[in-house]
Amino acid sequence: MEPILEVFRKEPIVPFALLLVVILTVPIFFERLRLPGLVGLLAAGVVLGPNGLKLLQNESETMQLLSDIGLVYLMFVAGLEVDIEQFRKTKHRSAGFGTFTFLVPLIMGTIVGRVFNFDWNASILIGSLFASHTLLAYPIVSRLGVVGNEAVTVTIGATIFTDVGALLVLAVCVGIHGGDFTIVKLLTLFGSLIVYSAVILFGFDWAGREFFRRTGEEEGNQFLFVLLALFLAALGAQLIGVEKIVGAFLAGLAVNDVVGEGPVKEKVVFVGSVLFIPIFFVDMGLLIDIPAFIKTLSSIWLTLAIVVGLISSKFLAALLAKFVYRYNWREMLTMWSLSLPQVAATLAATLVGYRALNPAGERLLTEGVLNSVLVLMLVTATLGPLITSRVAPGLTVTEAEPLESDKTRLDEGNASASHPFTVVVPVYNPQTEKYLMEMAALLARHEAGRIVPLAITTTNAQMDAPQMEAAFQRSEMLLERATELAGELGVKAEPLLRLDDDIAHGISRASREQKASLIVMGWGKRTGFRARLFGNVIDSVLWASHCPVVVTRLLDSPLNFHRILVPVENLTGQGIQPLRFAKILAESNQAQVTLLHVCNSRTSAAKIAWTRSQLSLLASKWAPETNFEIEVIQHENVAAAILNTVRSFDLIVLRSLRYRTAGGLEVSDVTTQLVQHLTCSVVLLGEPQRTTTGVFLPKPSPRVANDNVLT
Numbered sequence: 001m002e003p004i005l006e007v008f009r010k011e012p013i014v015p016f017a018l019l020l021v022v023i024l025t026v027p028i029f030f031e032r033l034r035l036p037g038l039v040g041l042l043a044a045g046v047v048l049g050p051n052g053l054k055l056l057q058n059e060s061e062t063m064q065l066l067s068d069i070g071l072v073y074l075m076f077v078a079g080l081e082v083d084i085e086q087f088r089k090t091k092h093r094s095a096g097f098g099t100f101t102f103l104v105p106l107i108m109g110t111i112v113g114r115v116f117n118f119d120w121n122a123s124i125l126i127g128s129l130f131a132s133h134t135l136l137a138y139p140i141v142s143r144l145g146v147v148g149n150e151a152v153t154v155t156i157g158a159t160i161f162t163d164v165g166a167l168l169v170l171a172v173c174v175g176i177h178g179g180d181f182t183i184v185k186l187l188t189l190f191g192s193l194i195v196y197s198a199v200i201l202f203g204f205d206w207a208g209r210e211f212f213r214r215t216g217e218e219e220g221n222q223f224l225f226v227l228l229a230l231f232l233a234a235l236g237a238q239l240i241g242v243e244k245i246v247g248a249f250l251a252g253l254a255v256n257d258v259v260g261e262g263p264v265k266e267k268v269v270f271v272g273s274v275l276f277i278p279i280f281f282v283d284m285g286l287l288i289d290i291p292a293f294i295k296t297l298s299s300i301w302l303t304l305a306i307v308v309g310l311i312s313s314k315f316l317a318a319l320l321a322k323f324v325y326r327y328n329w330r331e332m333l334t335m336w337s338l339s340l341p342q343v344a345a346t347l348a349a350t351l352v353g354y355r356a357l358n359p360a361g362e363r364l365l366t367e368g369v370l371n372s373v374l375v376l377m378l379v380t381a382t383l384g385p386l387i388t389s390r391v392a393p394g395l396t397v398t399e400a401e402p403l404e405s406d407k408t409r410l411d412e413g414n415a416s417a418s419h420p421f422t423v424v425v426p427v428y429n430p431q432t433e434k435y436l437m438e439m440a441a442l443l444a445r446h447e448a449g450r451i452v453p454l455a456i457t458t459t460n461a462q463m464d465a466p467q468m469e470a471a472f473q474r475s476e477m478l479l480e481r482a483t484e485l486a487g488e489l490g491v492k493a494e495p496l497l498r499l500d501d502d503i504a505h506g507i508s509r510a511s512r513e514q515k516a517s518l519i520v521m522g523w524g525k526r527t528g529f530r531a532r533l534f535g536n537v538i539d540s541v542l543w544a545s546h547c548p549v550v551v552t553r554l555l556d557s558p559l560n561f562h563r564i565l566v567p568v569e570n571l572t573g574q575g576i577q578p579l580r581f582a583k584i585l586a587e588s589n590q591a592q593v594t595l596l597h598v599c600n601s602r603t604s605a606a607k608i609a610w611t612r613s614q615l616s617l618l619a620s621k622w623a624p625e626t627n628f629e630i631e632v633i634q635h636e637n638v639a640a641a642i643l644n645t646v647r648s649f650d651l652i653v654l655r656s657l658r659y660r661t662a663g664g665l666e667v668s669d670v671t672t673q674l675v676q677h678l679t680c681s682v683v684l685l686g687e688p689q690r691t692t693t694g695v696f697l698p699k700p701s702p703r704v705a706n707d708n709v710l711t
Contacts, residue, residue, distance in 0.1 A: 012062040023278045041278055045285015058286040070280025072248035073272040076230045078344040079252020087157035094154050098161025101317035101339050105130030108313035112305045121176050125353050128169035130310050132162045132345035137338050137388035146395040151331035155338045163345045170349045171242035174356045177364040192240040200250040204229050208258035222264045245348045263543045296371040303372040307379055314339050330394050337387035341380045421449025424516040426507050427478045432522045435554040440520045441489035442588045450492040452514050453482035456506040457499055504540030516547050523553040542686045549686040564593045565649040567642050577685050578653040594629040598641045601634045608632050639674050651681045
């Protein structure tokens with residue numbers, strides 16, 4: 001057995017395989033215990049590391065390489081996830097709050113360091129750890145539809161200032177700790193940082209735009225370009241004498257606008273969130289020495305000072321913003337809670353400080369600081385989202401303009417006499433074609449429009465290949481059947497057969513050429529790891545299409561839908577789309593539509609009554625002639641509540657969402673949880689990525705929140 005174990009220790013693929021097992025199983029287990037998956041990764045590192053079973057060693061080349069990639073990837077994704085568009089809207093106030101929430105915690109952390117006898121360099125670095133923050137609660141404000149509130153937007157924009165500032169302080173402190181650091185070298189470092197930052201932020205942005213423009217839809221090459229930008233920036237940072245995480249974050253900011261909210265960004269974030277970033281957290285666990293950790297907590301004063309100092313300083317910064325910009329108390333508390341979590345930049349900078357050695361072999365940050373920061377991460381990552389979930393629901397956002405009572409078209413801008421309302425229906429599966437055409441016919445008939453049945457035949461290197469002829473014949477049969485169905489349903493159909501090298505691109509291009517108002521698609525079966533990594537047809541169409549996409553899983557004919565459930569999370573403009581869609585089906589089938597709102601068990605009776613009245617007002621304003629029922633229930637688990645309610649319904653109408661992470665850590669949304677367990681027919685409404693108006697809505701006012709979960 002000993003030779004076998006020795007081979008296992010020396011073989012680099014063994015720790016990688018073990019890490020994959022940990023990443024796959026441990027977070028799931030901890031989440032079922034209602035504990036964060038990150039805690040599980042840290043615990044796995046402790047158990048498997050040099051202070052446990054000794055199966056993983058943080059000194060091994062494999063572990064060091066994967067952990068370093070995870071470290072730079074974490075900061076790169078943090079830069080990539082900064083919402084530049086939100087920052088531009090309130091850049092001056094974002095700069096103001098960014099200054100407050102950077103300087104106040106920096107001063108507080110420096111004081112904590114000096115009180116516990118750290119030198120000035122280490123104390124200032126501890127202060128910089130306080131200064132940054134991770135928008136861990138972003139999915140909560142997005143789900144509540146309050147991203148458009150100015151206080152939320154300002155806090156999101158302030159992330160740029162806090163993270164960049166904290167990383168620059170880290171670069172200087174690590175340089176000073178290295179020894180032999182003079183004023184000349186300090187000025188040289190500052191000059192190098194300025195030139196380097198300009199090259200990364202402006203040079204990479206220009207290079208990215210040019211590369212993406214020239215490569216068109218070659219997502220593979222674009223993905224590789226983004227990764228190359230990351231590692232070139234990290235290498236450049238090391239060449240000028242600063243930490244690579246500084247370059248990684250700047251690279252994320254540089255390519256932020258280039259990748260946008262597209263499939264390339266989704267793939268970049270996905271690779272990091274499921275592989276490299278979890279490995280980084282496992283490596284953090286390898287550094288934890290349980291006896292030393294317990295000793296740190298037994299002398300609790302340093303840990304307590306760091307936790308209390310951070311929480312109080314972030315509160316003071318938000319309080320300053322309240323008085324300066326005249327926010328109300330609820331907005332101030334939301335700003336505080338959003339800026340509270342310390343995960344991405346804080347952990348990365350702490351690890352860099354812990355690893356930094358001076359010529360005498362002394363660490364810049366002690367093991368006690370490292371352990372205290374891990375406690376800080378757990379406390380703030382729990383407390384911040386908890387406070388946000390309590391105070392953010394009361395925030396106000398400007399509503400969309402009311403719908404005119406005589407408005408009959410779904411979207412005046414998408415249809416006219418010269419361009420009638422057009423529903424494109426990609427047909428592929430004969431078994432689902434009938435229901436898809438019936439759904440499209442209901443919509444087209446309501447708008448006095450037309451249907452374009454679309455069949456895509458993928459190209460072959462040889463156009464006379466037998467496979468091409470067979471594919472053409474199959475497509476022609478599908479289109480012939482679709483035309484017959486449209487005639488039976490009393491709707492004009494104009495079938496279209498198209499050759500293309502990619503099905504999703506063919507659908508998007510044909511829809512644009514036909515000036516489609518809407519795309520109606522059937523549900524794809526590919527939903528596993530491969531689909532998340534390489535995408536499926538529906539994902540690609542949602543990313544690329546210029547118009548809304550209706551994705552359906554129809555278990556019965558749409559003509560038989562008599563009970564329709566529409567979960568409503570908030571009352572902002574974009575959340576009305578499923579309601580309007582249900583209205584069309586209800587008018588066609590004389591169906592009953594139920595609006596469902598789920599609130600937590602602590603919601604007061606007065607709040608429930610107010611929500612019910614607002615939903616009634618909403619229904620009467622947007623669909624005055626439709627028979628709506630309003631249902632408000634209390635439940636801690638939104639997905640479970642909806643699944644319990646939907647059992648007696650024929651159809652549920654949801655919104656599909658763009659995928660979002662918080663600092664590179666996967667965040668599941670309610671829609672994702674639902675579609676995996678629903679047993680009735682489902683409609684998902686997907687909006688195009690670069691528009692604020694939908695086919696089911698009039699044009700909203702400028703400050704309507706657009707990032708709602710469910711509806």
